[in-house]
Amino acid sequence: MASNSRAGTSRFPTRRVAVTGAGVVAPGGVGVPAFWELLTAGRTATRGITLFDPTGFRSRIAAECDFDPAAAGLTPADAQRADRYVQFALAAADEAVRDSGLDLDREDPWRIGVSLGTAVGGTTRLERDYVLVSEHGARWDVDHRQADPHLHRAFAPSALASEIAERHGARGPVQTVSTGCTSGLDAVGYAFHAIEEGRADIVLAGASDSPISPITVACFDAIKATSANNDDPAHASRPFDANRDGFVMGEGGAVLVLEDLEHARARGAPVYCEVRGYATYGNAYHMTGLTTEGMEMSEAIDRALAHARLDASGIDYVNAHGSGTKQNDRHETAAVKRSLGAHAYATPMSSIKSMVGHSLGAIGAIELAACTLALAHGVVPPTANYETPDPECDLDYVPRTAREARLRTVLSVGSGFGGFQSAVVLNRAEGSRS
Amino acid sequence: MTSVITGIGVVAPNGIGTDAFWKATREGVSVLDRVTREGCLDLPLRIAGEVRGFDATAAIEERFVVQTDRFTHFAMAAADLALADARLTADPDDPFAVGVVTAAGSGGGEFGQRELQRLWGQGPHYVGPYQSIAWFYAASTGQISIRGGFKGPCGVVASDEAGGLDAIGHACRTLARPDTGTRAVVVGAAEAPLAPYSGVCQLGYAELSLAADPERAYQPFTARACGFSPAEGGAMLVVEDAEHALARGARPRAVIAGHAATFTGASRWAESREGLVRAIGGALEEAGLAPSDIDVVFADAMGTPDADRAEAEAIAAVFGPRGVPVTAPKTGTGRAYCGGSVLDTAAAVLALEHGTVPPTPQVTEVLDDLGIDLVTGRARAVGRLRAALVLSRGLMGSNAALVVKEYTK
Numbered sequence: 130m131a132s133n134s135r136a137g138t139s140r141f142p143t144r145r146v147a148v149t150g151a152g153v154v155a156p157g158g159v160g161v162p163a164f165w166e167l168l169t170a171g172r173t174a175t176r177g178i179t180l181f182d183p184t185g186f187r188s189r190i191a192a193e194c195d196f197d198p199a200a201a202g203l204t205p206a207d208a209q210r211a212d213r214y215v216q217f218a219l220a221a222a223d224e225a226v227r228d229s230g231l232d233l234d235r236e237d238p239w240r241i242g243v244s245l246g247t248a249v250g251g252t253t254r255l256e257r258d259y260v261l262v263s264e265h266g267a268r269w270d271v272d273h274r275q276a277d278p279h280l281h282r283a284f285a286p287s288a289l290a291s292e293i294a295e296r297h298g299a300r301g302p303v304q305t306v307s308t309g310c311t312s313g314l315d316a317v318g319y320a321f322h323a324i325e326e327g328r329a330d331i332v333l334a335g336a337s338d339s340p341i342s343p344i345t346v347a348c349f350d351a352i353k354a355t356s357a358n359n360d361d362p363a364h365a366s367r368p369f370d371a372n373r374d375g376f377v378m379g380e381g382g383a384v385l386v387l388e389d390l391e392h393a394r395a396r397g398a399p400v401y402c403e404v405r406g407y408a409t410y411g412n413a414y415h416m417t418g419l420t421t422e423g424m425e426m427s428e429a430i431d432r433a434l435a436h437a438r439l440d441a442s443g444i445d446y447v448n449a450h451g452s453g454t455k456q457n458d459r460h461e462t463a464a465v466k467r468s469l470g471a472h473a474y475a476t477p478m479s480s481i482k483s484m485v486g487h488s489l490g491a492i493g494a495i496e497l498a499a500c501t502l503a504l505a506h507g508v509v510p511p512t513a514n515y516e517t518p519d520p521e522c523d524l525d526y527v528p529r530t531a532r533e534a535r536l537r538t539v540l541s542v543g544s545g546f547g548g549f550q551s552a553v554v555l556n557r558a559e560g561s562r563s
Numbered sequence: 564m565t566s567v568i569t570g571i572g573v574v575a576p577n578g579i580g581t582d583a584f585w586k587a588t589r590e591g592v593s594v595l596d597r598v599t600r601e602g603c604l605d606l607p608l609r610i611a612g613e614v615r616g617f618d619a620t621a622a623i624e625e626r627f628v629v630q631t632d633r634f635t636h637f638a639m640a641a642a643d644l645a646l647a648d649a650r651l652t653a654d655p656d657d658p659f660a661v662g663v664v665t666a667a668g669s670g671g672g673e674f675g676q677r678e679l680q681r682l683w684g685q686g687p688h689y690v691g692p693y694q695s696i697a698w699f700y701a702a703s704t705g706q707i708s709i710r711g712g713f714k715g716p717c718g719v720v721a722s723d724e725a726g727g728l729d730a731i732g733h734a735c736r737t738l739a740r741p742d743t744g745t746r747a748v749v750v751g752a753a754e755a756p757l758a759p760y761s762g763v764c765q766l767g768y769a770e771l772s773l774a775a776d777p778e779r780a781y782q783p784f785t786a787r788a789c790g791f792s793p794a795e796g797g798a799m800l801v802v803e804d805a806e807h808a809l810a811r812g813a814r815p816r817a818v819i820a821g822h823a824a825t826f827t828g829a830s831r832w833a834e835s836r837e838g839l840v841r842a843i844g845g846a847l848e849e850a851g852l853a854p855s856d857i858d859v860v861f862a863d864a865m866g867t868p869d870a871d872r873a874e875a876e877a878i879a880a881v882f883g884p885r886g887v888p889v890t891a892p893k894t895g896t897g898r899a900y901c902g903g904s905v906l907d908t909a910a911a912v913l914a915l916e917h918g919t920v921p922p923t924p925q926v927t928e929v930l931d932d933l934g935i936d937l938v939t940g941r942a943r944a945v946g947r948l949r950a951a952l953v954l955s956r957g958l959m960g961s962n963a964a965l966v967v968k969e970y971t972k
Contacts (some may be wrong), residue, residue: 186687239825239841249699250670250721255764259679265681269676270602273763281767282959286667286700288720291959294826300838303961304729307667307700307721315718319733326736328823344679348694356710408743410659411708411717416630416696425714425874428659436742535801546696547705549717 133548146324147393148401148555150229150386151498152221153334156192156379156485159201160224164485165201165502166493168510169531171509174482175360175377180341188355190362192486196220210279215292217382217491218337222293229386230398233331238300242329243290244320245305245384246312246336248490248545251283253342257424258283259262264279292507293333298307301329310450310545311409312336313383313493316551318407319555320387330389336494337382346378352417354454357542366487368451368480369458369526371519372551376452379486383494385501399562402504405538406437406554417546419456425466426550427544433552441469442475444510446534448500448541449526451480457544462522464550472478477534479527483513495551500539504557509534566735567815567970569808570649571909572641574753576612576794576896580644584906586648589942591922593895595777595792602759603825607766607773610780611757612794612897622667624710630693630891631790632671632708633795637711637753637902641799646711649801649813652655653712662715662745663708664734665799666726666752666901667700667955672761679760680715706748707799715745723957724863725824727752727797728965732822734802746807752901753797766795768794768958769830770867776837781894783864784871784929791866792892796904798909805970815970817912821850824963831960832870838864838962839954846964852950854882857966859920859945860954861907862937864891874935875956884934888920888943895924904955908965913949915969919944 157167157174165349167174175192183189194217198208201220208216215496226233258280262271282288290305302323306316313336320334335399349355355374358365367373393400410432412425434441447469450461466473481499488495499510508531515528543551571581577594578584598604598611619628619636626640633854646818647654654660675698681689696702701719702705705798728753734748756765765771772790774780781792808815825847827838845852860882863874878889893903914920920943929937950968955961 266680284764287723287959304722309701347690351692413714547701
């Protein structure tokens with residue numbers, strides 16, 4: 130675009146971006162306190178699937194949310210209109226806004242944005258209604274009369290950001306981001322850029338997914354990406370462990386309140402941390418395969434750190450993608466070593482997917498919420514179930530037990546179908562919220 | 564830093580390739596017709612813009628065709644056309660220099676329905692290995708990145724029809740940020756929402772036209788407005804830092820000068836008036852242009868009375884009553900969701916190049932009290948067009964505005 134201070138700039142944007150609120154709906158507990166308790170206890174929320182009968186599927190385990198819409202403050206009308214993944218986001222956004230202390234009614238609505246990620250959006254409702262209109266897959270020319278009147282809201286992924294914007298009166302840039310399993314990191318990254326570049330002062334940023342339905346389980350069965358450790362679901366998600374056999378599907382949502390740091394200071398708001406860097410690249414290699422070198426993820430880490438003007442040696446904790454597939458964990462270990470060098474061996478690196486599973490597009494935002502809490506509490510969450518080292522994964526994965534640590538700078542990385550590799554750097558200033 | 568368009572690739576109901584597309588667009592040809600996609604004949608949705616005569620296997624390597632849905636076939640074919648136009652390929656010495664950004668509003672519906680049928684009709688083990696990469700919204704960005712060897716920033720916005728313009732804005736900001744190292748972005752959107760189940764999913768939209776007569780199904784800004792007809796297809800662009808483009812000898816076709824987006828709520832069309840006014844204001848400010856610098860507006864043209872009135876009032880509020888020529892060529896093709904606003908952007912660039920405002924097919928007797936100068940009937944030759952404004956709204960409440968202007972050295 131043309132040169133000016135907002136987008137097509139030669140003068141680089143200088144606004145700083147604070148995290149001032151967090152909200153989480155995760156397996157094992159709804160709300161930030163329950164989520165943080167689960168992570169620091171190193172407890173796993175993976176179990177046999179209850180959301181549908183998984184008989185006949187290869188993988189019959191998942192990390193499910195025990196989510197009650199009414200208890201989360203949603204009306205019966207909200208619950209009927211909004212898909213499960215949207216409900217998660219509504220609940221997480223409510224908690225995040227409350228936590229931030231913002232009175233959004235007093236803010237300029239045209240300066241409030243929404244950036245929410247989802248990988249598979251309304252799949253669960255789409256599948257449920259498909260079964261009705263197709264008479265259980267008997268016909269291609271489906272019978273439209275059986276369809277739910279809200280079905281179009283499941284069809285349109287933009288319903289996610291739209292619902293959150295409606296509820297909180299946002300009238301600025303509102304978008305749904307859908308880059309597969311990096312959606313959560315990318316949605317927060319886009320929000321970071323929007324504030325940094327001056328397009329918004331406040332952005333509700335995060336992600337949500339509720340993929341635990343037959344079609345999603347079947348499609349990961351087909352490529353054997355998920356764990357088939359059906360007899361021991363509590364120990365099935367084993368990132369970096371030599372005996373890992375794939376990821377355990379999860380669900381959930383998280384929303385962070387991102388705010389222009391000056392705006393937060395002016396209202397005297399406690400600040401958790403700052404978003405300092407974000408980058409994403411493609412591997413241009415394979416939709417589901419990863420290279421062994423991790424060059425593209427490393428590029429994302431390097432660029433995010435460069436933008437943050439932080440050295441790799443300043444990283445105190447790496448929140449791993451750590452999905453628990455053979456190839457991911459090696460790829461990621463190689464990428465982190467490539468970017469952090471010898472410092473990689475001195476840096477704790479854990480995967481919360483060991484506890485809350487892999488909720489596809491949502492997990493990146495849930496992981497950033499975990500990073501925010503780790504910075505605030507000075508505690509590194511562990512990698513549950515990590516017992517047997519894999520010679521190709523030789524970093525400090527924080528086995529099973531949370532660890533107290535002085536944390537200033539944390540890195541969160543993500544990797545997704547499509548070949549996407551993303552990195553976000555958070556940094557905590559002295560005197561930040563704890 | 565100036566973002567320029569150096570390549571345009573179109574796969575539209577009224578033409579594949581910019582030559583065919585521009586000819587049909589300039590002549591005001593309408594291709595709206597009965598929906599003929601297999602299994603769609605009994606849908607209450609009768610009229611749409613189908614991309615007919617598109618042979619995916621002739622355009623795309625077999626292995627990419629089998630693992631992707633029709634929406635990604637369109638996107639890959641459009642990207643090929645845009646890249647050929649721009650004469651751009653990945654630089655092996657700097658593979659991170661070219662990124663890919665798409666918008667998606669409906670995903671791989673036909674592929675997904677086929678796999679759902681296998682699952683529910685036959686059993687879980689009949690679901691194929693490509694379902695996990697064909698149905699999701701990111702499929703086109705991923706496949707274009709892989710086919711082209713483009714490792715630059717990959718993005719996907721799933722933000723309604725207006726998402727097509729948001730994707731272009733996102734690409735330009737990616738170019739503008741020195742921290743990304745990006746010199747060019749392949750950006751755009753293509754959709755394929757005309758599978759039977761996808762059709763059912765759209766029936767809940769109050770704005771969808773269920774009319775049976777292709778000549779009357781989609782008539783925005785008239786007393787007969789009864790909603791919009793959907794379409795498939797879309798366009799991809801190559802957007803590039805002007806300096807980089809010139810250094811490699813590429814020809815800038817137009818400048819992307821400004822973009823802004825707002826939100827005013829799903830189907831609350833009266834409120835979209837202010838949303839559009841503010842989006843237009845933001846895009847003009849970013850472009851450093853005044854309303855008087857805009858020579859044509861490509862309207863969103865939703866096709867319902869309240870939505871049309873809100874848009875007409877927004878245009879009049881910025882430009883004055885009948886203050887600027889307005890056109891909506893999409894009445895000849897239908898609205899291809901995210902792809903529609905990128906097609907409008909392509910049409911806007913072609914209009915600038917030809918000094919011609921294409922007409923709004925099938926629309927006559929524009930409501931007088933709307934106060935817009937809608938170009939109907941035949942194209943209007945105006946000699947020189949300096950800048951065009953493209954507007955788009957989404958059914959979930961997004962409003963976006965994009966300014967493209969002629970490239971001058």
